[in-house]
Structures are given as structure tokens and as C-alpha cells.
Amino acid sequence: MTRRRLVVDEIARVEGEGALDLEIEAGRVTQARLRIFEPPRLFEALLRGRDHREAPDIAARICGICPVAYQLGAAQAMEQALGVRVGPAVRSLRRLLYCGEWIESHALHIVLLHAPDFLGYPDGMRMARDHPAAVEAGLALKRFGNDVLRTLGGREIHPVNVRVGGFHRWPRAAELEPLAARATAARAQALQLLRWASHFDFPAFERDYEFVAMRAPDGYPLNEGRIVSSAGIDIDLAEFDRHFAEHQVAYSTALHAGIRGRGAYLVGPLARYALNFDRLPAEVQALAREAGLGPVCRNPFRSILVRAIEVIYACGEIERLIADLRRRSAPPVSPIALRAAIGQGCTEAPRGLCHHRYEIDATGTIAGARIVPPTSQNQASIEADLRDLAGRHLETSDEDLRALCERAIRNHDPCISCSAHFLTLSVRGR
Amino acid sequence: MSTPARPTLAVWKFASCDGCQLSLLDAEADLLALGDRVDIAHFAEATSHVAPGPYDLSLVEGSVATARDAARILAIRAQSKRLVTIGACATAGGIQALRNFANTAELLAAVYPDPRTLDVLAEVTPIRAHVPVDFELPGCPVDRGQLLEVIAAMLAGRPPAIATHSVCVECKQRGTTCVLVARGVACLGPVTHAGCGAICPAYDRGCYGCFGPMETADPAALAKAWARLGIADRERRRALHAYCPAIEPFRSAGAERDP
Incomplete structure (x- = not known):
């Protein structure tokens, strides 16, 4: 009986530290594991005893790639707990800030992490020698996203302006207008990337995912909405725990999340796109079709195209939001009256749904925290991808199969640094 | 055997959020220029290409929280001509070091069903608690311009121009x-x-x-x-x-x- 064991000790071009174990026995994949050995950082425990106002900045440190996701999730959860309703100007500015993060994160993944897989390079730097125009467009786009973050938040990584109740400082018109002026060029660069990537050779591979994403009354979902799935879930974000549960696996420092009674599901660009295609403007839908995408994409290798579509959308949103903000005056920070309460916040991080739940006492001190990041939700689906894909390529050499499996992981842009911080969360409060 | 024409650079991750390494990827045009001037020999977040040590310059992000990492930093130091810590975690423990002030055993017992399977040290420590460090760059995250200055200075063998005032x-x-x-x-x-x-x-x-x-x-x-x-x-x-x-x-x- 033949038995093959393939190991990738360090998965490259992902955020954080993970390894891959694959076991094939008698012509069958018997095990496919994304093994996360990123040291647990125990954020949930560290948040306990801190003031609720500190949560956005502390939670941001979970991830240097998508800090705004954590800042907004934490701020919105605290606002919900305290009955604070921020107005339309704050909501627009938060969406604008988040567009910057989506562009920065997606451009990084498209051009430096994902595209090299399709063109056979070890990294974006080496790919740049042969594909200078695409890499330059991607880096310029990434710079634009970063400049949105820097303008609104003071710096790209761990920006400082988000607070419970609003923003510390409202941006001046003279700061916003140059961003609006650059959004058109950025959109053209994103379109250039979409068209470039649409010619890649995509492995024929589709999976029947249950997609989970947010959905709002209007617009593509970023910082607000209900939670919906392709199998009929349609819930308020406060009902998250009734439908989703996390469990611990011995080989990973990150939790696996599943839908109660069903198991694996997928969050992120493919899920958002499939569940919100009708929320994209007609011209963006047309660009997606031109790039070969239907209203639903079940091939994770093609997620690079969906990310490009989302960047195109985000560039358009930046123009629209700045126009909206032009009409609004700077709102005061919403007043806060402390009370003991539980609050939940949920947003669409670049990698997918990110759910926060906090318990605060009457002095505003955090008594409990639980954050479910996108990558821990996707782990089960990533492993299912690996089993399925490896099962179709059993004749492939070890080296090629290993490379293919690494690609299958990178398709989902996993943020391993984020996912590992929540092992603690499994155990508390359930 | 010829000596390598370009100095080798390695980037290593310990317990951290990835943000300081991302500062390097955020250098964008400067990153491409850097890729021409140095041989990036290990930088898992950016490249699948891996070259064996020794390395002229190692940049270390993150703090030490596990026995595995405590051993790993010794091996990295042994392979590195110069070693620089980048960011608050590597330099000052980072936010995860807050657990040093709680009872770690109690904390773990409270949060893990089976803490025995966990490789977690009693304290989270900065890199200098384990190995000599040639330069420590602070910040959560580091400033991108300062990071590029430190890399340039280290490769040139001069002290980095980093102000120490408030x-x-x-x-x-x-x-x-x-x-x-x-x-x-x-x-x-x-x-x-x-x-x-x-x-x-x-x-x-x-x-x-x-x-x-x-x-x-x-x-x-x-x-x-x-x-x-x-x-x-x-x-x-x-x-x-x-x-x-x-x-x-x-x-x-x-x-x-x-x-």
C-alpha cells in the first residue's frame, strides 16, 4: 500500500506562520491540514480589564494588514452596547477609511502575493522584472489605499483616528479633495490589473461552498448590514452565536468555525461577490462579465479577479463618499452614557466577515471579549479545498502537488496572524 | 567559489501582527529598489524564495512567547552578521506581553481545555532577552522611513540616524x-x-x-x-x-x- 506524506513547513506569501500537512494513502487523501503554529497572543484575555475606549486601538494590533477592520468592529460593538447611534457623516467617513484598507490589502494580495503563482515567480519583486507595468500599477494602487488610510488616520498601519462615537479629528476638505481627484486614476489601474489577471491560466476547479457575507439595503457591504448565506441564513449580527460556532483542533493555535449543524462555510471576496452581485453598479457588473466572471464564482483561483472587481468598486466608492461628505458638516463625537451591556459589531474585513462581541460593566471596563476573524472561519473550507484538489492530482509529483496546495491556501489570502489570536475564545462564554 | 555580490537580507517573524514587515512591503517603489540592491534570502511574507544563511542583516519582528521561538531566535542570531529588531513587539514585548502581569498559569487554565498541549512560555519577552541585538527600532508599527534608514545604515556599517528624544x-x-x-x-x-x-x-x-x-x-x-x-x-x-x-x-x- 502506498503512503505519501507531504509537508510544507512554512507557507510563503501569506500573513503569519502556518504549515501544511497532507497524507495520501491507497490513492486517497486521508488528511489535509492547515497547521497554524503562530503563537497565541491571547487578545481576548488582554482586553479584559481595559477601558471600552481602548478597544479599537488594542484590537487593531491583532492585524497589521487589516487594522481598520478591527477598529471599526470594536468601535461599533461598543456603540451598540451603549446605545450610541452615529450619524450618516460618521458612517460615510468610516466607509471611506475602510475602502482605503480594502484597496491596500487587495492590491498587496493581487500583485505581490497571488499573481506570482499564476506566472511562475517566487515573488512580486522578481515578477516585476518581466511584468513591470502590472506591478507598478498594483503598487500605485496600494499606495493610493495607503494614502487614504494615512490621510484619514494619520498612518497606514494602525491608524489613530477611529474612536467609540466617531472620529478624534474630522478631515478637512483640503485633505479629502486630492483623494477624490486620484480615485479616477486608481480605478483605471485596478481595471488594468483586472484585465491583466483575466488572461491567467486558471485551474478548472470549483467547489460548492456555502457563502457567508454581509448584505445591506444598498451598496456592496463594508461596515454594516445583516449576515446572509447562500443557503438561506439571513440574520441580524447579534444572532451570530445562534448560527455559528467555533471549535478547537489540536494541531492548530487557531479555532475552526462552522455553521451549526452544517459545518464548513466560506467568507471573503467570493462570498461577498456571490451574495451581493446585484449591489454592484451596472458598469462594474459589466467589467466583471468582460473578465469572464458570472454573478457567482466558485473557483477560488479566480478570486484574484473578484478582488480586482472589489478594488474597482472601492475606488468608485471613494469618489462617491467624498462627494457625500462635501455636503455634510463635521459631526460632534456622540455623547456616551456608560451602562453595563453587551454589544456586537460586524464588518467585512478584506478577507471576510469579522465579528466582535464585548461585555462591559457599568464603569465602561471590558468584562469579556470575543472576536471571530475571517481566517478562522475559512480554515475548514481551505482544508476541504486541499482535500478535493489533492485528490484530483494524485499522479502529480510531490513537489508539484506541494506547490499546488500552497496555491490553494493563498487563494483565500489567509491572515494567519489574525486567526491564531483567538484560541482563547473557544473556551470562554459558551 | 565567488562571494555574493549583494548583501543578504532576511526577515523573521515571531509573535506579532505582521504590521512591521508590512512596512517593508509598503515601501513599494523603494522595495523594488531594495530588491535590486540586496539579496532577499528569507522573507516568507513576501517570497517563496529561500536561501540558506549566513545573512548579512536579519530583521526580526515579534516577541518570544514559545519554547520553539526561544530556540529559533538563537539559531537566527548564529546565522546573522547583524540583527535588528523592528517594532514594539521585538523591542519591548508588544501588547501580548501584558500577560506577564497576569498569572499565566491561571490564564491558560481558564482559556484552554487542555493547556498541556500548548507551547507557551511563562513570560513574553523582547528579542534582547535572548540574544545580543545590534539595533532596536521602536514603534507599533515602525515608521517606514526609519526602517529604510536602518537597513541602509546597517548595510553601510554606519550607525542609523534615529533620534532618541521624545x-x-x-x-x-x-x-x-x-x-x-x-x-x-x-x-x-x-x-x-x-x-x-x-x-x-x-x-x-x-x-x-x-x-x-x-x-x-x-x-x-x-x-x-x-x-x-x-x-x-x-x-x-x-x-x-x-x-x-x-x-x-x-x-x-x-x-x-x-x-
């Missing part, structure tokens, strides 16, 4: 009115290492100390200034014990009781 000096340079004196806002600027460019006061809030202590920080003087503003002792200690809690004088000054 954030207060940067507020003056930026022309920001002092939020502590003029508005009575709790600000850690007077004890915090410069480097960010005094972002927080420019965004109408107090500095929250993410660059860690300046060279001659005086937390006792800060305590008096904050007390005059009527800020509770607990709030001051909590502010000092946040992003850089494993480094003196923040470590002692932020402790629940005076040592």
Missing part, C-alpha cells in the same frame, strides 16, 4: 499645539520615543505611547502632570502598560503598585 520634540517640529498643556488631554508624549512624527496630537488626541519609552523617560514627572489634570492613577498605569509593557521604565511605572 514625541514632544516632534509636536514642536510639526507645529502642533501641546494637547496636554493647552487642552488638558492625557498624553504620553513627554515619555515616549520619537519616530512616528507625533501623529496622535495632530489628530486631536493624546499620544498613547506605541513607540515605547524615550531614552531618558521620567514617568514620575509625567505622573505629577497627569495627576494635576485629575487623571486617575489607574488610568495612567493602564496607559503605560499597553503596547510596550515589557521594557523599563514603562514596565515598573505601569505596574499596579509602585515597586
Whole structure:
């Protein structure tokens, strides 16, 4: 009986530290594991005893790639707990800030992490020698996203302006207008990337995912909405725990999340796109079709195209939001009256749904925290991808199969640094 | 055998958020230029290409939280001609070092069904607690310009031009009115290492100390200034014990009781 064991000790071009174990026995994949050995950082425990106002900045440190996701999730959860309703100007500015993060994160993944897989390079730097125009467009786009973050938040990584109740400082018109002026060029660069990537050779591979994403009354979902799935879930974000549960696996420092009674599901660009295609403007839908995408994409290798579509959308949103903000005056920070309460916040991080739940006492001190990041939700689906894909390529050499499996992981842009911080969360409060 | 034409650079990750490594990827055009000037021999977040050591320069992000990592940093040091820590985690423990001030055994028992399977050290420590470090660059995250300066200086064999004064000096340079004196806002600027460019006061809030202590920080003087503003002792200690809690004088000054 033949038995093959393939190991990738360090998965490259992902955020954080993970390894891959694959076991094939008698012509069958018997095990496919994304093994996360990123040291647990125990954020949930560290948040306990801190003031609720500190949560956005502390939670941001979970991830240097998508800090705004954590800042907004934490701020919105605290606002919900305290009955604070921020107005339309704050909501627009938060969406604008988040567009910057989506562009920065997606451009990084498209051009430096994902595209090299399709063109056979070890990294974006080496790919740049042969594909200078695409890499330059991607880096310029990434710079634009970063400049949105820097303008609104003071710096790209761990920006400082988000607070419970609003923003510390409202941006001046003279700061916003140059961003609006650059959004058109950025959109053209994103379109250039979409068209470039649409010619890649995509492995024929589709999976029947249950997609989970947010959905709002209007617009593509970023910082607000209900939670919906392709199998009929349609819930308020406060009902998250009734439908989703996390469990611990011995080989990973990150939790696996599943839908109660069903198991694996997928969050992120493919899920958002499939569940919100009708929320994209007609011209963006047309660009997606031109790039070969239907209203639903079940091939994770093609997620690079969906990310490009989302960047195109985000560039358009930046123009629209700045126009909206032009009409609004700077709102005061919403007043806060402390009370003991539980609050939940949920947003669409670049990698997918990110759910926060906090318990605060009457002095505003955090008594409990639980954050479910996108990558821990996707782990089960990533492993299912690996089993399925490896099962179709059993004749492939070890080296090629290993490379293919690494690609299958990178398709989902996993943020391993984020996912590992929540092992603690499994155990508390359930 | 020929000697390599370009110096080799390696980037290593320990317990961290990836943000400081991302600062390098955020260098964009400068990153491509750097890729031409150095041989990036190990940088898992950016490339699948891996070359064996020794390395001319190792950049280390993150703090040491596991026995595996405590062994790994020794091996990395042995392979590195120069080793630089990048960011608050590697330099001052980072936010995860807050668990040093709780009872780790109790904490683990409370949160893990089976803590025996976990490789977690009693304390989270900065890199210098394990190996000699050639230069420590503070910041949560590091400033991109400072990071490029440190890389250039290390490869040239000269000391990096990194100011060691407080954030207060940067507020003056930026022309920001002092939020502590003029508005009575709790600000850690007077004890915090410069480097960010005094972002927080420019965004109408107090500095929250993410660059860690300046060279001659005086937390006792800060305590008096904050007390005059009527800020509770607990709030001051909590502010000092946040992003850089494993480094003196923040470590002692932020402790629940005076040592």
C-alpha cells in the first residue's frame, strides 16, 4: 500500500506562520491540514480589564494588514452596547477609511502575493522584472489605499483616528479633495490589473461552498448590514452565536468555525461577490462579465479577479463618499452614557466577515471579549479545498502537488496572524 | 567559489501582527529598489524564495512567547552578521506581553481545555532577552522611513540616524499645539520615543505611547502632570502598560503598585 506524506513547513506569501500537512494513502487523501503554529497572543484575555475606549486601538494590533477592520468592529460593538447611534457623516467617513484598507490589502494580495503563482515567480519583486507595468500599477494602487488610510488616520498601519462615537479629528476638505481627484486614476489601474489577471491560466476547479457575507439595503457591504448565506441564513449580527460556532483542533493555535449543524462555510471576496452581485453598479457588473466572471464564482483561483472587481468598486466608492461628505458638516463625537451591556459589531474585513462581541460593566471596563476573524472561519473550507484538489492530482509529483496546495491556501489570502489570536475564545462564554 | 555580490537580507517573524514587515512591503517603489540592491534570502511574507544563511542583516519582528521561538531566535542570531529588531513587539514585548502581569498559569487554565498541549512560555519577552541585538527600532508599527534608514545604515556599517528624544520634540517640529498643556488631554508624549512624527496630537488626541519609552523617560514627572489634570492613577498605569509593557521604565511605572 502506498503512503505519501507531504509537508510544507512554512507557507510563503501569506500573513503569519502556518504549515501544511497532507497524507495520501491507497490513492486517497486521508488528511489535509492547515497547521497554524503562530503563537497565541491571547487578545481576548488582554482586553479584559481595559477601558471600552481602548478597544479599537488594542484590537487593531491583532492585524497589521487589516487594522481598520478591527477598529471599526470594536468601535461599533461598543456603540451598540451603549446605545450610541452615529450619524450618516460618521458612517460615510468610516466607509471611506475602510475602502482605503480594502484597496491596500487587495492590491498587496493581487500583485505581490497571488499573481506570482499564476506566472511562475517566487515573488512580486522578481515578477516585476518581466511584468513591470502590472506591478507598478498594483503598487500605485496600494499606495493610493495607503494614502487614504494615512490621510484619514494619520498612518497606514494602525491608524489613530477611529474612536467609540466617531472620529478624534474630522478631515478637512483640503485633505479629502486630492483623494477624490486620484480615485479616477486608481480605478483605471485596478481595471488594468483586472484585465491583466483575466488572461491567467486558471485551474478548472470549483467547489460548492456555502457563502457567508454581509448584505445591506444598498451598496456592496463594508461596515454594516445583516449576515446572509447562500443557503438561506439571513440574520441580524447579534444572532451570530445562534448560527455559528467555533471549535478547537489540536494541531492548530487557531479555532475552526462552522455553521451549526452544517459545518464548513466560506467568507471573503467570493462570498461577498456571490451574495451581493446585484449591489454592484451596472458598469462594474459589466467589467466583471468582460473578465469572464458570472454573478457567482466558485473557483477560488479566480478570486484574484473578484478582488480586482472589489478594488474597482472601492475606488468608485471613494469618489462617491467624498462627494457625500462635501455636503455634510463635521459631526460632534456622540455623547456616551456608560451602562453595563453587551454589544456586537460586524464588518467585512478584506478577507471576510469579522465579528466582535464585548461585555462591559457599568464603569465602561471590558468584562469579556470575543472576536471571530475571517481566517478562522475559512480554515475548514481551505482544508476541504486541499482535500478535493489533492485528490484530483494524485499522479502529480510531490513537489508539484506541494506547490499546488500552497496555491490553494493563498487563494483565500489567509491572515494567519489574525486567526491564531483567538484560541482563547473557544473556551470562554459558551 | 565567488562571494555574493549583494548583501543578504532576511526577515523573521515571531509573535506579532505582521504590521512591521508590512512596512517593508509598503515601501513599494523603494522595495523594488531594495530588491535590486540586496539579496532577499528569507522573507516568507513576501517570497517563496529561500536561501540558506549566513545573512548579512536579519530583521526580526515579534516577541518570544514559545519554547520553539526561544530556540529559533538563537539559531537566527548564529546565522546573522547583524540583527535588528523592528517594532514594539521585538523591542519591548508588544501588547501580548501584558500577560506577564497576569498569572499565566491561571490564564491558560481558564482559556484552554487542555493547556498541556500548548507551547507557551511563562513570560513574553523582547528579542534582547535572548540574544545580543545590534539595533532596536521602536514603534507599533515602525515608521517606514526609519526602517529604510536602518537597513541602509546597517548595510553601510554606519550607525542609523534615529533620534532618541521624545514625541514632544516632534509636536514642536510639526507645529502642533501641546494637547496636554493647552487642552488638558492625557498624553504620553513627554515619555515616549520619537519616530512616528507625533501623529496622535495632530489628530486631536493624546499620544498613547506605541513607540515605547524615550531614552531618558521620567514617568514620575509625567505622573505629577497627569495627576494635576485629575487623571486617575489607574488610568495612567493602564496607559503605560499597553503596547510596550515589557521594557523599563514603562514596565515598573505601569505596574499596579509602585515597586
